Amino acid sequence: MFIKRLYKGATLKEAADDVGRSEGTATNWVNRWNEGGLGKLTPNFGGGRPPKLDEDQQAELIDLLREGQPWKKQEIQHLLNDEFDVEYHPHYLPTFLDNLGLSYAIPRTKRPDRPDNAEEILDERVEYAFDEDAHDQPHNKRESDNDDEEKWSSDEDICTDGGTVVGFFDISHPQPWDNSQRLYTVDNPHITRPLMKIDTPAAGFYALNGESVLSFPPNQKKEQICGCFEKIREQNLGKRILLVLDNFSSHVCKYTRKRAHELGIDLVFLPVGSPDLNPIKPVWKSLKWESSPLIVSGENEYRRRLDELSDQLTEKLSSTASWIDNYLSGFLNKIR
Secondary structure (H helix, E strand, O other), rough: OOHHHHHOOHHHHHHHOOOOOHHHHHHHEEEEEEHHHHHHHHHOOOOOOOOOOOOOHHHHHHHHHHHHOOOOOHHHHHHHHHHHOOOOOOOOHHHHHHOOOOOOOOOOOOOOOOOOOOOHHHHHHHHHOOOOOOOOOOOOHHHHHHOOOOOOOOOOOOOOEEEEEEEEEEOOOOOOOOOOOOOOOOOOOOOOOOOOOOOEEEEEEEEOOOOOOEEEOOOOOOHHHHHHHHHHHOOOOEEEEEEEEEHHHHHHHHHHHHHHOOOOEEEEEEEOOOHHOHHHHHHHHHHHHOOOOOOOHHHHHHHHHHHHHHHHHHOHHHHHHHHHHHHHHHHHHHHH
16 A cells, blocks of 8 residues: 555655654665565564474473473473573473473372272272172172171161162361462451361262262261261162272271171272272362351351352262263163
8 A cells, every 4th residue: 555655646754644654664665665576575574583492302301301200390490401501481481381291280199009000990890899790799798708607788678779879988177277269359368267177077978870978977987987878878778879989997897898788888999099089089179179268156067068068069070070981881871
């Protein structure tokens, strides 16, 4: 448009005003047009500054990071200085690492006794629990229990022929001073709340297709764990209960396994050191997060609010979706 205006007789100032440019810029455009026409007027961006690390160096960096992971940002900056003699601005470094495909998250603790094939072990245990033909003795009974002269039998009033409820059991210790949620404030971010500590645990049953239960036993002894199982049975009548849980001593002991059998509850123990395979863990995390802003006057109120929040959270199955795909896809007809 600028060049056309000149050819139609406009002065340099008039043509510059029409396109919102100064006379100095217009003069430069005219000189470049006279030197090479439209080609000289086309911007040449040139692709920008070349990267500090080429593709080969980036691949080498990823190998170094993989070998020594996990890393702090400051440690990566030192590595870049030592190995490649380059430095990135602290504000840009996260973007650079993200472009390399690195993950930035709190590392999940892995116990040294966790088996490498933990997922495969759990898959086999779930499959065995659903294989009715594989059981020539009570599911919860072990070979070491064969010396027991007492008979393993279900309570007379227990009915388990109405299908199968699958659920996840775990113990946690939420506290009214857990402070894990960021909140907006106008002034200094403080919450005034009574100083209170709850010494007793919370026992959660996260039901996939039944009624979830939250209870508060005084301790984690075997008798109290069995009391939790009895409450789970009361809320899930007429069906077999498949309960996934960890290997805590009061869970795996013979007393607990036998009482669970009497209640029509078959226990599926997670592989050692594999709490991440229990879908109730994200429920505990969400429960603590949702309850962190609460201001309560005492233990009873706090537990009541936890119970309300638990009912809301356990209605969502998002944390079990991958578990269903990985371990229950072949048995869905037995739990519906």
